[in-house]
Amino acid sequence: MIRAGLTEICRKPIIELPRRDTNELHFITEDGDDVVKLAKWAKEEGFYLCTMVANDERFLEDHVFKLYYVFSASDGKLVIIEHPLTDPKYPFNYASISKYFSSVIPLEKEALDLFGLSPIDNTMNQGFVLHDPYPPDLFPLRPRRSMPDIIKRIEENKTQVSKSESIPLPEGVLSLPVGPIHAGIIEAGQFRFLIAGEIVEDLELRLGYKHRGIEKLFQTQYSLEEGWKLAERISGDSSFAHSMAYCQAVESLAGMEPGASALHWRGLFLEMERLHNHIGDVAAMVHDMAFDLAASRIAVLREKSMQLNADLGGHRLLRNINRPGGVELTRSPNLSEASDRVRELTDQFLSLGKLVLEMPACRNRMIMTGVLSLEQATELGATGLVARASGLGKHDFRLRHAKGVYAARPEMLAEINATIESGEDGALRDSNGSASPTTSRRAQVLKEELRGDVFARLAFRIAEVETSARIIEILLRSLTDFESKQLHEVTPLVESLRRIASFEFGLGYVEGWRGDIMYWVMKGPGNTIFRCKVRDPSLFNWPALVSAVILKDQQSLEEGRSSLLENLLADFPLINKSFNLSCSGNDL
């Protein structure tokens, strides 16, 4: 169907290349207009843009820059559109699809800074990744530049930014900078509010402060087998999801899948990560509302879940577990005790979560605060829990592109569906309700509550904690069934990797707790990584945060203030926490 659609649209013939993974479709089109048309069609079909990878292949056979767009089709297929920039007039420019997929803009900004590629209409003049210390004509990801060479260029850069007078804002308006060094213990990123009072009129995000050159590091310092070390340090709270996505990408490159117990372990740890982060987020949100009676108790539960991580996986943030080809555990955990601990923890968490959701003053603070409407979420390509809380219920890569243990165990998908379906059906089931596969769910989100406000996100987090706990229990049960707990179950990949031609690429994707993480790994000569494109869910959700915060509904401004959706400055921390996005995953 997709194939037919694509060939119908394109002016020029579109070439399809075979993929090893049947879920992936790979097309090549050289024509920029065709790409835009394709994007329009994809938008209409309800595709979701996963990532755009810019790649400098000027020294490979095609001698051009290439762009790879990865779309997720609603039927479970991943569509990869390869677009070489063959037009000799515009070797550094491409036709932008941002008209249809505005989520591509941050990716285009990255491409601008790191490769010097810009949209053909040249509306984009500045990226967010490289700030003042970098010389403007330095594009670190062009492969001919070696690391010492780049460093030398930067250190020699003496072009100081001219200290021009700042242009005054309209009278009465000021720009309130928050960050990059915040008052709390949070990551470095700057929010610039335009205000003339307490209402947030506009919000300018300044990110990139934490740019660590990770994609270049993958290319120069890490081999395919070692890359996980870097991957799991991209975003600490999503350590496991990142390393899992990386490993999946390498495994997909090598064309193999790890053994069943390894898949089970991975699923377990992925859900453990979701569990501890969601609990931590709820604790932080409740703390922001200054409801410390509940907040401190939830914080204890977070700590307990992290201790459980340490007992099961050997690391509080679940690091050092994943390897391409399997998982490697250092000790044998006590699974039945873990199951009890998870159950107790979830019980306690859910009762506290219920308290927060029912507290009138908390509701007052959360309901209709920071609304991200369904239209906005779709338009901006929001992902993960944020999208789900705005009503994009099925937007979950565990369901959309079930892989690994999720593909193998349908009852887990049913559990995930139960979180979401309750939202779509709009029925809060009693404990004896029969429609749900799980008859005794305690945390569910009503459909009318899915307004995309802070409350919806909090409620959804709480509901997902229960889902995760249930999945963990299922996985723990089956892991005890495996006869010998294969703790060190890593299938060696060296052989299979050697067989793969250079400059092949593989995709790895995982629904982390924050949203889907996508890795695009291209093998270089030998065991090297030619290009590893990481796409953290934060990248797509930051713009969503902005539009959830700023003033909405211009039209009603003329008629009267009451219908205006406004957020006050003091609401921002709570809204921000309800999104809880990562700067480090975004800045790379």
Place this chain on the structure above:
Amino acid sequence: MTKLLGFQGLLLILLAPCMIGVLRKLEAWLELRQGPGIFQPYRDIVKLMRKPAMRARTTSRLFAITPYVLFSVYGLLCLLAPVFHRATLASVDLIVVIYLLGMARFAFSLAGLDAGSSFGGLGSSRQMFVHLLTEIGLVLVIIALMVKWNTVSLTAIFDKHWELGYVNFLAEPELILLALSLALLILLESARIPIDNPATHLELTMSHKAIALEYAGRDLALIEWAEMIKLGFLLTLLGNLFLPFPRWADPMHSIGPSGLALAFGGYCAKLILLLLLLAFWELSQPKLRLRSIIGPSLVAIVLSLTAIIYTITLRK
């Protein structure tokens, strides 16, 4: 001896950090934490006093003076109010109390703008807004007291309430309403939980702290201390006006050591009761949305108005 007792406010100034320590300890317990010791505020203050005050070049002399203004204004309030004995240095009426509170707010808000930082302005704007709400409420409380007792002198009202004693106090519904109203206003004025979160770490939700962000070292020490004194004073005011001394702790005449000890003990017990209530309240309430701050002040106003109507209609 009575002359000496006029300086009892100094005791409140000195004990205020300890009182905050107790409050924090109580709150920590309720949060399942152990919390710092009750003398931790002293350690903080002394530590800060030993650090230099850091004032940016954008600030003027006003910024440097403000901590001293805050400290002396709040300290002055303590010295003018009966703490555990009715003797004070100078007799004062409640209107002066409002003006002094307002003066400190005024100075602090100016200091917030003096640094020229964005957060300072944020704090000033919110401070003055809350002050506006409080001042109206407090004046209504004063009107109600005037209608009730024909005087607004602090000592005079204190004496009248003391003469009522506990049992008769409960028979005066308007006084209970006024006590509730004043309690709400104290929460507003001292920036406690439903209005402001004193423990917040988020610039955008701060009001008082947003201004203090710019202060360092000994300036900060004085500001923190002054805030503690202010809470101490407000709680003392509430306690002394609406939880009158028990008869056995005679604050009118006792000068002897045992009488004074009893009076002081009674006062401490009262304060701890109030602190416990405050801790309960703060933990069980989330902070309100900024716009909803008007709510508590409206409640306070309505309570005082009801008290006035009661006083007029239920005249004996």
Place this chain on the structure above:
Amino acid sequence: MKNSRNANVTVLRLFAEQLAKLILPESLYKRVSEAMMSNAITFERLRLPELSAKKRSVFIRHLDCGSCNGCEIELNALSNPVYDIERFGIKFESSPRHADILVMTGPFTRNLEEAARLTFEAMPEPRRVIALGDCAADGGVFKDSYAIRARPGEIDEAIREKGVYIPGCPPTPEEILKGILDVLAKN
């Protein structure tokens, strides 16, 4: 309406539980809490006798220099009841003007250089700096990147002379606490 009543009951129950825990002996408390049908949260508070011994006042300011946010998670964990850093008189502050110790996490990215310098300069003397985590020690896995630079001399000096490195990726809360103790012992 019903919701709010439920919530109030829960709040009161939590208070009652905590008060019972404070007042009653342990065995009695267990029975009471069972009778209340509640699953009270129990945990073991970390014991650190060497930290508890001395009373002190230390304000800490956190400075993110490009960490992966793992260290932040652990720093945040210090405030939870299990570690309860405030009981040692140590507190996280919201402004560098208030702080005694600057905790730097992450490798030193170029984009954050100016912000880090401004933060360090905004601290009054005496100031100490803790470099938290493997990245902060030598750049960790990001060591060779172009986006990482050497720390400015004065900050580096402050770490060497009056500060400490706390290794780990990320260090556990317990290690962080011990590290803070080290830096306090240093002078």
Place this chain on the structure above:
Amino acid sequence: MMDPKLFFYLILGAFGAGFVLPIVFRRWRLATYASLVLALAGSSIAGAIWFLQPAPDQVGSLVIAPSCWLEAKLPRLQLEIRIDALSAFFTSLVGAFSTLVALYSFSALKAPHYKEQRHRIASAFNAFVWSTIMVVIVNDVFFLIAALEIMTLAFGYLALHKHSLYLKGEAPTREKKYEAAIAPQVYLIVSHTSTAFLLASLLLLAIKANSLSFDSLRAASRSLDPAIATTVFLLALIGLGIRAGLTPAHFWVSLVHPCSPTTTHALSLGIAIKVAIYLMLRVFFQFLSPQPWWGYAVLMIGSVTALVNVWYAIASHDLKVALAYHSIENIGIIIIGVGVALIYADGASSTGGEAAGWITALALVASLYHLLNHAVFKGLLYLCTGAIENLTNQTVDMERLGGLIKLFPWTSWTFLVGAISISGFPPFNGFVGEWLTIQALLNGLTPLKANLSFGMVIVIVSMLMLVASFALTAFCFVKIAGTGFLGAPRSLERTRADWSKNDVPWLMRSVMLLMASFCLLLGLVPAWTVGQLSRVVAVIMGGVVMLPGPSALELELVHQPGAPILMPVVVPLAIALALGIVAYALTKILRPAKGTAVPETPWNGGTPYEPVNMQYTGAALSYLTRSVGPASSKPPNKQKPDHPAVAPGIPDGAEPRIGYLPSEMEISRSETYPQVMVEFFRETYNKWIDWTLRNSETFGDFMQNRDIRRYLFYIFIANIIALVLFLAVRGS
């Protein structure tokens, strides 16, 4: 002891010469200064009158009979001057402040934007001061009105200042240009309306008394029919209310005054506007016997005035406009005292009981004290504003100033003193006035409670409004001082390039300093001042009422029920100072560590500091406070329709606006969320003016059809009406 006749001739000579000199010797610069010297001389004589005046029971009066032929024609016309304590108080006030203003003007008028008009300002200033003094000392209806007219013309002339300035040079905005153009017109219309009402009420009295002399009016007051008295009261209240700028007639003050030269502001807004209060005291208390409901009415008007005007003050960014609104707010506060006094002024007969006299006296003292205070601190604030205007090349927009305290420390610190005073914080004088007013209201409650009077509600409501306006004043001055003077500069280097490098010259400085020390002094010796003011109160009430304090430093109001009310000043001040010193010593004893560099910028979250854009603006500061108020904020009208109501004689280029009076105050010009506060009253008047103008053509065609018979008919009708009215009044 000064002979009133001598006094009259002295001031006539001094101010008259001062008025004539600069007009005659236009090109002679010395004439301007000579005129100022003459003004100085005249004013200092007037200023001294309080100390030279006779004892309260011996009023000095002077009758200057007109020359014989005039006497024959107009037998009742004779200029009579009478200086009792009330007159002396106002005369000295005017005199003292015009002395200071004259001194200040020596230096201030040197600024380039006064260059063309220096001599005119000096001349009009003389006329203005002289007429103001005349208004408060004449003892006769005719000359009172005449003096008021001279005053109106003199000030109307001064109000042309901005207009003629903009005719020569460039106006900052078109709106400003328009405002400057209509301001004198508005002033003349308003003043004459006011005079008309006042004249009507005084003539009504004069008919009853069959004399124009105040003495006979006073004598006739007891026998006045209550209905007539009420009519007189209402007419006078409207007339004087318009002149004083009471809501709903406050709209003109903030329009007209900012257009007059800032040098005379201290006088015109600080004192001359209070002539209306003087007349109120005269008319209400001396020519009429007050009825309690008048008091409630005045109380309500006063508190509404205070609240409404402080509300608009918050919305204005122009320092002069904001201060003008504050002036009216303070008039409102003063009027509140008058209102309370009116409630109890009829003696023990109805409401008051035995406390009535005491409460009246307290209220009047409060009122006069605040009047005095307002003159002092507002005078100071205006002088500082004038200084700023001179220093910053006429920039008085708060959103463009910022950081002045480091550039111009003298001006800024004295302004801060004024700001603290007007916000009513101890130990400065504003506090005493506000405290006395609140005490008057509180004590006014007690007798009402005993009678369960409905008036209690009014007193409580007005007290709440009063306190709200106090709090808002404090807020407003945080905004003014915080945005204008503190922090870092808010305008670009380019704008600041033509600002002065140094503070104002020593003469201006010392005048401002003197005023600032008056602020402190009046705050520190309330009892002495109250003692002095009691003399005035005694004259107003027609009896001796004293409100003494135990010492000159501490004010104690002893009153039978309840405990004595005490306003301690010096002891607490000493305690506070001691505490401050202790705190300072403590920080020294603990020996803070050394060696911290002074940071260049405030802590801003680790981002480079841009003072122009990162400081809180006035709009942002006031947002929260404005948001609780009535829905007076609305987005500005994007498309302003062409409007018929255009002031005649608008200069070319000034665009017609919606309505005659500018009614929209732009607070924030943000594109996404623009904020505008609409001056409700001005907008309402605009609608009326609009309606009138729309219908004037038809109406005019009907009325004026150039037929002589019709005009004769009008005259006939008018005569009949006059006759009927005369007979009706006479007969009753």
